[in-house]
Amino acid sequence: MDPRLNIIDKRLENIKRLIAVGGGKGGIGKSLTASALALTLSKLGYKVGLLDLDFCSPSAHIILGVKGIYPKEEKGIIPPEIYGIRFMSIIYYAEDNPSPLRGIDISNAIIELLAITQWGELDFLIVDMPPGIGDSILDTIRLMKRVEFLIITTQSKVVLETVKKVLKILRELKVPIIGVIENMRLAKSSFVKEELKEFNVPFLSAIDFDKSLEDSLGDINKLSKTDFVRHIEKLVDKIK
Numbered sequence: 641m642d643p644r645l646n647i648i649d650k651r652l653e654n655i656k657r658l659i660a661v662g663g664g665k666g667g668i669g670k671s672l673t674a675s676a677l678a679l680t681l682s683k684l685g686y687k688v689g690l691l692d693l694d695f696c697s698p699s700a701h702i703i704l705g706v707k708g709i710y711p712k713e714e715k716g717i718i719p720p721e722i723y724g725i726r727f728m729s730i731i732y733y734a735e736d737n738p739s740p741l742r743g744i745d746i747s748n749a750i751i752e753l754l755a756i757t758q759w760g761e762l763d764f765l766i767v768d769m770p771p772g773i774g775d776s777i778l779d780t781i782r783l784m785k786r787v788e789f790l791i792i793t794t795q796s797k798v799v800l801e802t803v804k805k806v807l808k809i810l811r812e813l814k815v816p817i818i819g820v821i822e823n824m825r826l827a828k829s830s831f832v833k834e835e836l837k838e839f840n841v842p843f844l845s846a847i848d849f850d851k852s853l854e855d856s857l858g859d860i861n862k863l864s865k866t867d868f869v870r871h872i873e874k875l876v877d878k879i880k
């Protein structure tokens with residue numbers, strides 16, 4: 641029995657809701673959605689944490705422009721705050737160096753990060769999930785017992801195949817699914833809705849491909865004015 645597992649339960653006990661933003665496939669907007677959601681909830685006055693669980697290519701710090709703030713050690717690690725969001729990421733330990741880890745080492749790093757981070761009282765902890773449908777999802781479910789999933793997809797058939805697998809895993813493990821967001825929509829179509837009908841999960845919204853987004857990454861003022869963030873602001877009531 642790993643003693644850190646008990647510590648994790650204690651570290652998370654004062655967090656009202658744990659929301660993992662996943663989808664299995666890479667590059668579909670998980671990090672952007674997680675960051676925009678954390679930002680929106682924080683603006684609404686909620687106490688929010690954001691945990692970047694992507695150990696291979698962490699990106700929430702790039703999207704939010706996190707610079708010059710560092711965790712504080714105090715019987716554990718206190719996450720630094722940016723725009724009212726308590727932020728924790730592997731970047732504080734790996735910096736910009738590549739951190740190619742094997743499965744078991746990633747699990748250990750997740751356990752370590754969850755065991756040392758003192759989130760304190762939070763209304764929401766948003767978890768930016770890495771791509772993949774294996775260890776990371778299973779570890780998240782195992783370690784964050786009350787976690788709920790927000791699923792991101794695109795219209796791509798390739799993406800949808802992976803998303804369906806994620807939904808099946810979550811359904812089998814009886815993990816609550818808040819709903820699905822279709823991202824990077826190029827044209828109106830009911831394809832995603834139809835394809836996911838069998839899962840009976842709420843379809844929350846479709847977000848169009850936003851050409852101005854790339855230029856706004858890392859600049860919170862620009863980012864807040866993008867159609868993408870405005871869209872998340874509109875649909876946040878369906879999530880919170």
Ligand SMILES: Nc1ncnc2c1ncn2[C@@H]1O[C@H](COP(=O)(O)OP(=O)(O)OP(=O)(O)O)[C@@H](O)[C@H]1O
Pocket residue numbers: 665666667668669670671672673694697699769770771823824825847848849850851853854857868
């Ligand atoms: N609606 C959108 N319109 C335009 N660009 C978008 C949109 N959503 C996401 N992007 C862009 O797509 C890229 C990938 O997004 P993001 O990093 O959030 O994906 P991800 O699913 O977290 O990827 P990974 O699995 O690699 O972590 C980013 O450059 C982001 O700005």
Ligand SMILES: [Mg+2]
Pocket residue numbers: 670671672694699768769770771
């Ligand atoms: Mg990501």
